[in-house]
Amino acid sequence: MAGVTLKTVAKAVGVSPSTVSNAYNKPDQLSTALRERILATARELGYAGPDASARALRSGKAGAVGVLFTDKLAYAFSDPYAVGFLAGLAEVAEEFATSLLLMPLSSTDIAGGSNAVQQAAIDAAAIFCVPGGHPALDILANRGIPAVSTDRGDHPDLSWVAIDEVEAAAQLGEHLARLGHRDVVVLVDNAEAAGGRPVELTLDEVGYTDCELRIRGLQKTMPDARLRIVSGGHNAFASGVRGAEYVLDSQDRPTAIVGLSDVQALGAMEAMKVRGLTPGRDLTLAGFDDIPAAEAAGLTTVRQPIKDKGRAVGRILLDPSTTERQLLMPTQLIVRSSSGPAPKR
Amino acid sequence: MAGVTLKTVAKAVGVSPSTVSNAYNKPDQLSTALRERILATARELGYAGPDASARALRSGKAGAVGVLFTDKLAYAFSDPYAVGFLAGLAEVAEEFATSLLLMPLSSTDIAGGSNAVQQAAIDAAAIFCVPGGHPALDILANRGIPAVSTDRGDHPDLSWVAIDEVEAAAQLGEHLARLGHRDVVVLVDNAEAAGGRPVELTLDEVGYTDCELRIRGLQKTMPDARLRIVSGGHNAFASGVRGAEYVLDSQDRPTAIVGLSDVQALGAMEAMKVRGLTPGRDLTLAGFDDIPAAEAAGLTTVRQPIKDKGRAVGRILLDPSTTERQLLMPTQLIVRSSSGPAPKR
């Protein structure tokens, strides 16, 4: 039962291994009669078809693209934004009969070599919201694996599908400025706050390039405003709750809170409601992404075409007819009930 | 630059390939000095570490578990229930430094051999809501890949992590019966309706084992009720909308609609609202799964510990200390505002 290989089948049929291989991969290289005899014998012997690893080794194609996420893989699924990206990517992958390999980006032994990025059998990689200097990116580069990032990197030859973070945030900033807000707290993703205690950060400490750029965008159109940066942990609903709690329970409440993702902003909304505060009246709230829940909650946000982003990444990775290697996707400010005029002092 | 292999490094350092291999995989098999010299030279030469495919071939371990979904992969991400499962599975996978390989289950050439299930380099597989007789399952079995399903299969030696579908549905049925409902429409996932036109089915035509079992469960505690089975397409919000539209716009309205998943039930809720109908008053609505959105929408539903289900599947697949191969997870009826007494005739 076990240990049936190409050779076994070849011997049983009385042909060379090459012919059996051809029966599977190049049907027009042998007569139909023989091919059928081979496949029949294979079935009889319980041969499951060419071994995946062996084929990958010899042919140099793994038939899978890797997907890299920030932080914990389990986390990624808690943000509908990330899920939307995956859905778009999966759509294209499916079209090209390619699998998606989700790689945990655990910190363990990233240098030593026993991590998934090092070990994964992939032909290409999609990099989702992984900060620029991350060691995993070096590993990929070193392995010579073509990659597309969702952030514009520094290298001019890196492929990416991104939005104009600064411009997108500037649009939101303009909206807020026009409403009279001059005291804003920005909720960001931060590893150090993941312990549970919210932290207040300087722009330099923020880390993730896209977060930094968004804050710069806000500054651009809100030059007179005081912008504070707060984190309640990783990018998740609970972090938004914690970050907002910290801000709302302090003596020094802002007039507006901007979550750098909708999940965080929705967490903040929850914290407001618990305190009897109405978004848009008592305090303005805005997010980024425009996930489905944002609409239901009436959250003002900056929409990104996330599924298209996933599709575009997939095309660059898999579709040879796609030549564009750097793509800027459009964004749109969606004003809903969670934003309103700043209260007069 | 290209073509740097173990051998290249070995030659450069002046040792045997085995030793270089050991430098990466068995650090205690050689002196620290030599190991460092090897790693340094490797870095210098631009060697990216042992090739994934070659390693997989020789050692027989791919370092990845496959995940099989019903229908389109992109679909899977539209159901928070499926996403929750993935999150749980990912958590365990991460712990064991294993990647998750999402395989498209496209119908193309499933027999011929050019499909993902056939080609994937995986050590094990998680099977999520794939109906019993699906050819992909045979392929896995044929390849000798250990698999765990989220449905109890027919084979006694198959591993699974599931719920008692009949009992869970029976619980819901009892609730509905007690409220006086005797005319119920069940919304199911169905491929034939995916074209756009809703269809009405008999129990035999339902297909997916778990759907069938749930309907049987309802019948069990609602023996006097008329149960009709309707599908608006695949398991998705839009299908729920379509299915409900078909039912609501007919002459023969039921007093209750049961979605066999929350996303479908929520779609039905949308259709009701558009028609000015209030769930729980004008018509009772219930679902399955208890996804986060169900709570927000006030949907009565049967809760499944979906993330735990994912975790349990992961443990069976990856954790050698887990001996239990068949696991029944608890369910719980969650009554919310969408269910109410049947209107008197």
Place this chain on the structure above:
DNA sequence: TCGTTTTTCTAGAACGATTTAGAAGAACGA
């Protein structure tokens, strides 16, 4: 000092396929 164990390293055979170049025979055209 002489076995004996331990450490450190190596040779060579797998692992299971695909690929390249080419042989043998059939079919073809003139």
Place this chain on the structure above:
DNA sequence: TCGTTCTTCTAAATCGTTCTAGAAAAACGA
């Protein structure tokens, strides 16, 4: 009839590792 072209199949090399068994050297115990 003979040279040419197709079709059908094969031998042998190769992909880049890891594994098994064992050799050489070093360390050890008495």
